[in-house]
Amino acid sequence: MTVSATQITAQRTTAIKELAPLLNETTPVLGAIDFNVLDQLIEQLFEAYPEQWVAHTVTLEQMALPGVLEHIRVRGLGVQAASASQLVISRRCGFLPHEIVHNAAANSRPMLRQLVEADISFSVDSFTELDRVDQIVDGALALPVIGLRITPQTSSDDGILAASHLGIGLRDHREDIIQSFKDRPWLAQLSLHFDAPPASLQQAAEQVGAIYQLAEDIEHAVGAQRVRHIHLSAGLPGNHTDDHGTPSLANHRFVHQAVVPELFDGKYELTTDFTHALTAKAGMILARVEYTKDLDGRMIAVIQADSPHAQDQPRIEAYDADGEFKDETRLYYYDVAGPSGLIGQRFQLPELEEGDVLAILDIGAHAFGAHSSFTAPVYGIRADGLLTETSVLRNAQPLEWVAEAAGVYQPHKMLYS
Known part of the structure; x- marks a missing residue:
């Protein structure tokens, strides 16, 4: 299913006729979410990525309205949180622990312990956090999916790299990352963080390819498959010039499968974040x-x-x-x-x-x-x-x-x- 610009325009026209009378001198501003557009884009997402081993999420950093989160939950999407308050919102919206992914810029010891005890998947942002997790998981009988957030550092622009602060640098610490997986059998996930929003699908796919190759290198070093989950940021550039949803979610799948075909053979469980593509035009x-x-x-x-x-x-x-x-x-x-x-x-x-x-x-x-x-x-x-x-x-x-x-x-x- 392709969501046409004509559909989006027509639905917006109808919506504004309903909403405009609500504006007056005491209420001069309002916001709106068009669930028609949202549902069509969710349908398009599942058509592009229909596999059972691909889980889709929406991040609260970009969309935190409970009504929208509850709506996408019943349509089979999970949620991505980045703070204690966002975890509370997620749970109140009805998301179960296995439907929540936690990716925060910094995690305190109490937060890490809460995530482990609640069985919520998360990725740590530094080797210091990893040392903290070591202490928490020692002796634990069951663990959630835990991984490392990795920044590929593929950009040739030093200015872009200088502005990035999330994740562990792949170029800086490749051997340290591999050793971390060798030393910790419970590490099972790689989470991709882009150096900067990719300017094209090709750029996004190349960074995804770097993460895939890292997972393969870890398997070679360990002697067995260690990484079982790969969390992908969307890497889908937004179009803010007209109602055309370009590039589309189908374009995203096509380019990524062309650049990294092995990623789509089902060996790894994938988690995606297409929040911008799903919600921007809605x-x-x-x-x-x-x-x-x-x-x-x-x-x-x-x-x-x-x-x-x-x-x-x-x-x-x-x-x-x-x-x-x-x-x-x-x-x-x-x-x-x-x-x-x-x-x-x-x-x-x-x-x-x-x-x-x-x-x-x-x-x-x-x-x-x-x-x-x-x-x-x-x-x-x-x-x-x-x-x-x-x-x-x-x-x-x-x-x-x-x-x-x-x-x-x-x-x-x-x-x-």
């Missing part, structure tokens, strides 16, 4: 235009939302207050600004006025993650396209709650005196 933010103004010869549309894209300029469409697409032939260059600054510049948009709606697109893998600062309500668009009470995925966070979360107020303690 999510959007709708923001009411507060007003427009001009400054230094530029036209600026001011809204009450910020872009969740840290660096890239997002894609924006314009609708009127009733949710009708503003399909006008005459376009203008607008800068769009939110509370924290410019969201982007020189968007080609029709003439905007107060009360119009701007849709910030392709943000499903950014806006609603575990560390998101998005405080507006979030709605889920169901198959029938209608909004009901169960369509609310998250209520707006009250101002009192936000103020309380800022810290402890101590008006009678002059700490600065």
